[in-house]
Structures are given as structure tokens and as C-alpha cells.
Amino acid sequence: MSLISPAARDALENWLSHQSALKGAAGNTITAYQGDVTEFLAFITEYKADQQGLAALARINVTDMRAWMAQARGTGLGARSMARKLSAVKAFYRWLAEREGFEPTAVLSIRAPKFQKKLPRPLAQDAARNLIDAIELQSEKPWVALRDVAVVTVLWGCGLRISEALGLRGDDAPLPEVLRIIGKGGKERVVPVVPAARVAVDAYLRACPHPLETNGPLFHAVRGGPLRPGAIQKVMARARMQLGLPASATPHAMRHSFATHLLDAGGDLRAIQELLGHASLSTTQTYTAVDTARLMEVYERAHPKA
Template sequence: MARVIPAGLADALDHWLAEIRGVGGLADKTVDAYRADVAGFLSFLVNHEGDTIGRAALSRLTLRDMRAWMAHERARGLSARSLARALSAVKGFVGWCAERDGFDPTPVLMARSPKFQKKLPRPLAEDAAQRMIETVETLAREDWVAKRDTAVLTLLYGCGLRISEALSLTGADASLSDTLRIRGKGGKERIVPVLPVVRQAVSDYAASCPFDLSPDQPLFRGVRGKALSPRVVQKGMEAMRAVLGLPASATPHAMRHSFATHLLNAGGDLRTIQELLGHASLSTTQAYTAVDTARLMEVYESAHPRAR
């Protein structure tokens, strides 16, 4: 289905996206996803009503219209998770238009999101995370590359960074202090504490790196001196999985999950972990409580006499 949208609705969509980008500080990828979701919905309306429509058509939407769109999306193979995201975007857009055009968006807002099983984070065991960091240096052909890879993984696990955040550091960060200012998703900043072992790993790498680590240049470099690619880190962990016999879930992002889960296991509170991870919503961080509960149930079922 061609996504042909009348000019009036397309203009409204552009204005809405510009506003949520500016006010909400959303990442470009998130804004692009919202644009695609709402554009798909508006295109459906054009085909559904069989005529050119304008913003006034949004005021005539019924719950039946919403259900027809959702059924259409599922029929073309959209997952429940993706449809839930699309519905959230549509509700936001229609609600924004309702405030400006003075109509009641209740029928749209009443549409219920499809249920789906949220994917739980898959952290590594504490000893596995440690073995990852200890093993990565043995796979490198050059000493400075070994120190680089150790520093990257130590940052992911020791500070709970996303791989994009670790690789966005510059030469100005080569001499780390007790804290590190990180700009995460949507441009949101957070302060994370830096353990001595993390500072030492980064310092060792910086001292051995053969390239000029200017303050405005990438801190982590590939073998040819360009910015280190996330794919290089991912391939390194793939090799380590084979060596250590770890599952496919042992990815760079799993080191961040491990950071959060191990903090929770050690008694860390959710609010603090939320701040350290840079989650906008506490509900995102709460996924780690499910991980911890699942782990406790596994221990219970394997150890309790009545469970065997």
C-alpha cells in the first residue's frame, strides 16, 4: 500500500514530530520510527475511507476504525510489540491534533494495545562477565589492541554503558576522573561513577595506543586509526563466546545488562540503577527485577525438596 498522505495531514505530522523532538529530546531513530508508524496509519485511513481526507477526518475516528487499522497491521505481519509502539505513536499524534483542533480524541485513546511478552534482559553470570574481560586480551594480535578491547568491555560492565556510548568517548576522556558524563539516548545526560579498575584499563589503553588521541577525536580506534566500529567489538565477543562456551546472548549489550543485574543482586535500589543506566522510565529498569525473580525461582525449583 503506497503511503500517500494528504498535504494537510503531512504538515501536521511534521509539526508534531518537530515538537516532540524538541521537547522530548527523542533520538533521531525514535522520531523516524514514529513518522513511519503514523504515516502508515494515515495512509490506511486514506484507503479505508476511499477518498482524500484532511485533519477533520481525525475527529470522526471511531473505536471500530482503530480496530480495523490494527487488524490490518497484524494481517500484514506486524508483530504485537511493533503494533503497540505504532498505536502509542498514533495516540500521541491524534491527541496533539485534538488539542489544536478542539475535538474529542477518546475513541482513539480507548484503543487497547495488543499484549506481548516483554523480552527480559539476558545478563551474564558474574564469573562469566569477568572471564569475558580477562579473555578478550588473549585474542588480540597486538598489545595495544588487547588493551583497547579490555578497556571497552570494562567500561560496558563497570559503568553500564551502551556500546555506542563507550565508543563516543573522545581523547578528552582518556584520563578518567571519579565520574563520567555520558550523553545517552535522546541526548539525555547522566553522570556515572568510574571504578579504579575502569580508570586503569582506559589509562593502559591510552598509553599504548599508537594514534594521536586528540581531545576532539575518538578515544577508541581501529587498527587503521579510524573510530572503532561497534561491529569489531561484536565480532570479538562472538569469538570469545566460542572460546568460553557461552550462549549467543553474550553480546556487548549483555555486559550492560550484567552491570544492572549484578548491582540489583548486591542490594542496589531500582531508582539508583535507573539513573546509572539512563533509563527515562522506571518501568524499563523494573525488567531487571523480573530477571532476579526468574533466577530465584530456578534456584528454588532445583533445590527445594518439595519442588523435585
């Protein structure tokens, strides 16, 4: 941030603290915000050939914004990533304008580039079961194999994000019939725990060589520290390659599968929204589109006039 004025740097740090402390933004979100807004401020500094204090930032106009977006897209940045960066800059400017008392219309009026939202790629129920079976065969250490199976079973059986599953603590064991999960934005939700998840976690805990501490992680790494998402991502990658599953068969796909399988079984969309912790029903409605797309594929293969 050497090119950025001290005033702009301090404003950014204060905004990030505000997002973390008051808005409950996750660590990964804060890191992304910091990178995106820093890149914007550095560009504006170079574009204007002068350090941009708060008064100068208040004078940013539509032409300046379009120049930044053109430069970013010129590096090969995709529409989705550009939209994310613009969203971060707008959020920063809303806060800064309210704090400094200026009109942020020039920044907020810029439209994000359109992009087609990717539909989640859930696994069929048989594929999900086969994947869990294959995961159990990936480690030479029996307790590690049981751990990996337990994590993926929790992802699928409870619809958790990988960060939420790996954030479970020792005092969550043995898993109860329902879990209270603190998700994105500090939002709390109650999630039923299927018997298969409780059985898998119990089996892992009986075999785990590391002591289970009340305030320690439920899922341990090989050396005893907290388990990282990368370990589960790698074991799932090996298992899906053996089964010939697509690259979309990731830990997050198990969460998508949880939602889709509930929908297939007649689950209520708003209830599924609560279980997933989605702030907006429109996010959950994406699974309806997935279900419709799959039905159309079957229709096109089976219909004699398709």
C-alpha cells in the same frame, strides 16, 4: 510518503522536529516514530481510498483503528511491535489534536495488545569476566583488541548503554572517577567509573594509533572515524560463540549485568535506577524479577521435594 497528503506529511515532520528538539528524543527513536506513523497514514489513505488531510485525520474512528491493527497483525507483526507502533501513533495524535483542536479519544482509547515483557538476561560475574578475556583475543591488531576490551569494560563497569559509551569524547579522557552522561530524553546522570574501566581505557589510548582530539570520539574505528555499535556487537558475537554463551550475551547484556551484580551486592534499587538513568523505578524493578527467577531456578534444582 507519496500517498500521504501534503498537510499530513507536514504535520508529521513538524511533530518529529518537536520530538527531537523539545523532547530530546534520540535519533533512533525519531526514525522509528517516522516509520511507524508513516505506515499508519499510508494505510489510512488506502483504506479510505482518499488522501487524508488534517480534517479527515481528525475524524478517524475506532473501526478505522481496528482495521489498521488487523492489517498489521495479519502481516505477522508481533504483539510487542504492534504496541510500539500504536504508541507512536497515539503520541502523534495527542500532539496533532492539541495543535488542531479536535478530540482524539477514538485513537487514544484503543488498547495495545498484551505481551509478556522479556526479562533482561544478565551474565554471571564469572561469565562476564571470561567474555572480556575472550574479546581480547578476537583481533589481530593489538590496539583494536584493547579498544574492544575497554568498551565492554565500560559497559559493564559503568552500566552505560552502547550509544552512551561510544558517545564519549576525547575530553572525557583520562576517565575521571565519575562521568556525567546525557542519556535518553536528554536526562543527565552521574556515574561512578570503576578502576578497571579507567585502566582498560588508558591501555587502549596508549596503543591507539589515531590522535585523540578534544571534540573527537574517544573510541576510534580502525580507519580513525567514530566507532559504530555494530563493531562491538560483532566482536561480542564471536567471543560468546567461543565460550558457548547464549545469543543474549550482547553489549546491552553487560548493562543488565552491571545492575544485577549491584543488586546481588546489596545495592539500593533507587540508587541503581539513578545510575542506569531509568525514568521509572518500575523499569529498574525488572532486575528484582531477574534475581527472583534465578533464585527459584537454584531452589528447584537443589530442593529435594522440587
